[in-house]
Amino acid sequence: MPYTGNDIRRVEEKWQAIWAQKKTFKASVDSHKKKYYVLEMFPYPSGKIHMGHVRNYTIADVIARYKMMRGFNVLHPMGYDAFGQPAENAAIKRGVSPSEWTYRCIDDMRAGLKKMGFSYDWDRELATCDASYYRWNQWIFLKMQEKGLVYKKGSPVNWCPSCATTLANEEVSNGACWRCKNEVVQKDLEQWYLKITHYAEPLLEDLRTLNNWPSRVVAMQENWIGRSFGTDIYFRIKGADDVITVFTTRPDTIFGATYVTLAPEHPLARKLSRGTPQEVAVAAFIEKSAHISKSLRMSGDARKEGIFTGGYAVNPVNGEEVPVWIGDYVLMEYGTGAIMAVPTHDQRDFEFARTHNLPMRVVIQDPAHPSVTPQQMSKAYEESGVLVNSRQFDGVSNEDAKKNISEWIAAQKMGRLTINWRLRDWLISRQRYWGTPIPMVYCEACGIVPVPYDQLPVKLPENAPITGSGGSPLAKVKEFVDVQCPKCGCEARRETDTMATFFDSSWYFLRYCSAHNDKEIFDAKEAAYWMPVDQYIGGIEHAILHLLYARFFTKFLHDIGLVVVDEPFDRLLTQGMVLKEGEVMSKSRGNVVDPDEVIATFGADTLRVFILFAAPPEDQLEWSPAGLEGNWRFINRIWNVVENRYRPVAAGNGMPDADDKKLEFERNAAIKKVTDSMEGGFKFNTAISAVMVLMNAVDKFQVPDGAPAKQAALNKAVETAVLLMAPFIPHAAEELWQMMGKNDASVAFVAWPTYSDDALKTDTVRMAVQVNGKVRGEFEVARDADEAVLRPIVLADEGVQRHIAGKDIKKFIVIKNKLVSIVV
């Protein structure tokens, strides 16, 4: 009977019920067993699970189940990243409270996850919107505050008008909001920040230890943190006490600095113009720059607008007085907001200088044009060369000069060596309701006061008016806002912003270690046992955002002595997207395939096999109904063999014939191939194909009536196939294991099959013969045959003779058991 519709549902539901009832996948600390922590990036509960979830979690589940069979003590938890804006949008649109909507979605997600048969320890399930979870967000915030890593400051921030909230730098991509894709604007606001920059160095350096992360993720984080070594150089203002500090990575060009450029926002920009004829024009220019959006100002074809301040600065290396300009291409937020301009050797400065008719001087000689004058140049010379016009450094290569000049400048106190980071502190306050309240209180007398630890959690009130616009909803909840100052007891008011939801997900992997601890954030001993996460799986979209924040939190919690490790995720796998007709599945495109419908016809096991077989886990995956059916057929073939050909038999003890040996070879080869595929980076597609090859051999293998030895050989091969497939098709595997009369409680913990190298050594091998690099023949010869044996056989062959007849044999190369290469 084929394994179809109702049958599949019956079997899958049966085993899901058994796993739930017996808590088959409950994990607990066992110091005698080696642990393995498998984690997938937990979902935002927005409704039912989709194919992206299915792929992500199937990958994780197969790894978890494989490791169980390998004897590891596996922790495989699941939870919900439950705070966030969609819940508020749902509240506005449907009139349900964010809480109600979220918990309803969680129920739907959970049902979908259970239907897939994932091996979670459900006792560790958590949702970040539970007060039992977010109180520890507040706890971490206060700890960070205690350690000086939290501050509030007013400055220009990223503001998404459509989401009506601030955004972290990491949440802005190409000037657009990561969530709604609308344009982000700058706004001056006072906001809470976490000093992630305090960890810039270890966050960058420790990337080198993450050898099991995809190199592109490492590269992306490197780019994001963006360290550049350089030199700060002090330019005194002529006729004033002020000093302009410029940052440069090209101190070798200092003698070619013919002017200085300030960002429009630079504090000295306006000041320098005071009392000069430029004063009015400068004020107008600064005003104008302030009103141009950042993305427009930074856009590719920028025009290099600027204006002379009227002031002059002194180049410390040669005492030269150079004009100070304001240029819109200089950014206040990078370096010092001021640069020394070297138009001959920096393309941007070159364009600016040409536009505004500023002086230039060549200080690095282009070997191809040794006597070129600035007037003759059509662009800046940014390559290497020898210094000229640079006094005592003339004749030095610019590579050496970088070091020599910067050290000389530092020694002369004309500047100092410095490091600049691209990474900015993490803006975490959001003007939204559905998030963790920031545990701070404003008191007239005491200022900003942290909520004492024993008053946690600061609970999110149920009844805030949510409109999606017009400031923090919590500000309108009087009972929430009004509070006594924890310090002096006077009337005070609570902070009404909530935390960015990336705060919640920055440490959830630690909470899983003791998910229901209500005394501490987590049990340090449990965390010491389970951490780090051995294998983390999730989408590439978190390459910077979540993965950077989680690393930051882990380092902080390590530094305050709570966790042993200082990197949370040992191995990282970023799964590819699921496409249909070449496009990402999405509601707006109307090309989504509902996992439920697939499960209803073919079962979760088929869906799992399809999604793993169709492409390597990191690659994009194209949805294919035909492929899905092919994978269902494959499961059916195993099912049919167990049902129709597997017969319990007393171990036969006849001599194995050639067929038996062949089957035993295939069985061992399959074990080796599947094991290697799993160990060598979870190449599920080749693992499954190896079992397909084994099943092809099983199908060909004949068992005549009354041949117990042959029956036993077949049984052994079928049992192996079921075990090798067990991580992939957990429901069918359990059922088949039972059908074969095994009485293990669950196939999930039956030991992974092992292979013997002896069985893989056949008596004879097929070898190819090449003549002058081209394959001209094939031979079946005894294993390990050497040249003495091979030479006569090979040379006698007609096909080979045809190509070597009448020619001298120059070389006769034997690659044992593989091929013979003849050169004539």
Added chain:
RNA sequence: GCCGAAGUGGCGGAAUUGGUAUACGCGUCGGUCUCAAAAACCGAUGUCCUCACGGGCAUGUGGGUUCGAGUCCCACCUUCGGCACCA
């Protein structure tokens, strides 16, 4: 511009890391079974020349190393992703 990943049949993709390129699956074609169809099973399937035996050409392009290159080296091309007026 800088950094990262990748280019293999009609399609998804294999290739023990320098050793018989195209495993496995999908699709297509042919066959068995059937009144017929579906399902299932069996066989064929890179491409060109040849009735055939055979042979030529094929892993983005062009070179190189080697008895032997999808794999190593050099120079390109294309695609995807990240960063970017970052001084």
